[in-house]
Amino acid sequence: MGRAGCAQVDEWERFEQAFRGCYRQVVRFLWRRLPPQAVEDAASEVFVIAWERWGTLRGDPLPWLYGIARRVAANAVRAQERSARLEGRLRGSGVATVPGVDGQVLSALGAVDVLGHLSARDREVLMLVTWDGLDAGQAAGVLGCSRGAFLVRLHRARRHLECALADPGDPVPERESESADGSVGR
Template identity: 40%
Template sequence: MDHQGTAEERFRALHESTFADLLRFVERRVPPDEAEDIVSTVYLTAWRRHTELPEDARPWLFAVARRTMANQTRGWLRRRALDVRLTATEQHEVPDGSSGTAARLDLQRAWRSLSAADREVLALVAFDGLTSDQAATVLSIRRSTFTMRLARARQRLQAALEPVPPRTLQELS
């Protein structure tokens, strides 16, 4: 097999092993009808950079996807984070009285109270299943910086889940 054939076979194998994860990564962050175009752009970039691809290519692909989405998302530069969607059905979910549903709604409320930057850091681990090393690659930051951001985001998530004391009328003096 010549070099070109080897490169093409390797790239096909990369596509087969990463497409589903990459599509999910993008679908979490942009409307579904835009996701496939983003993913195509990522593979176009990857092919043109295939000699530079690291052995663990998935975070590299996610990083390219993140930047591609960021460049197409108005307002990203203000937030400096790429926000993660919640599904539309969850926005309108009605409690059915079960403890599981109530806990989930609490979690949703806590999630929405966080900043976009906190949500992005948490999502890279909780949704995308990345290690801190991989997530740091996606964000182009040092691992220690990511670990610090993740710890702070988790603290703020926990704080948002703490029960809030009921509001009561204050006696006027």
């Protein structure tokens, strides 16, 4: 086996190690964002994409895999919403589904109502830090923004969460506009 063959084997071993070390965390990440029946397929898709892009990995694989999983989950949610709209039209009603975090557990805690008052963006920022255990730099990598921009988003999301917790019936304050570079304007 030549040098290229050895390098490919080394890369496969590194990928396999990342797969074994991160699979359960990626599944948990997806579980909070997708209906249970979609999680395994989405996890498989995450690791297929990861292998195809393995050469682009820099640093810790978990935040990088979360970034891939986030996009896979978003695509799955969009597909499910399209399917639900089509089914609703076929049945003559506007049936829609809302996938997301484990509804039974959060319902028992009353958290579904509070989280429902937050924007999807605020929920995502809070989940990356609190439920997925990422630090600001890793979470910023998942979202594809700078650490500073992520910290601004996290601050806003926490402020919105505080407002929703104070009075779940009140709408969350109007969102400040944010440019792609993370600068803020009103």
